[in-house]
Amino acid sequence: MSKVFFEQLGLPEPDIDLDVRSSSHGRQTAMIMIGVEEAIKKFNLSMVIAQGDTNTVLAAALASVKMLIPFSHVEAGLRSWDRRMPEEVNRIIADIVAELNFAPSYLAAVNLMHTGISLRKLRYR
16 A cells, blocks of 8 residues: 555655554564664664654654664644553653654643653744
8 A cells, every 4th residue: 555655646765664564563563663773773863753643653762762862753742631542652652752742733732741741852833
């Protein structure tokens, strides 16, 4: 499906395809973390930026901070307030470990502050 997506939108092929398929949350997150670690080393990254609330975002957040590379979260602070949703857990963890949180709304920024995120790590607007 992703190949069709790139073709139809006229997007360039990605530099890396982690080739991680559907699996359990733990297995999928672990496989993505391995791929992100390899990408950080290969490209000598100075920061990792991820957008959203997927297992990929969680894995990117964990891999980068464990490798002492700053992580930035785009769409930070969004909440459903339902921790039974895997995406909610991914959002919270990504926000907490991020060096920079880019909040898409005033409410998201307030959510981050209530989570204990320092204003130094918060960007809004």
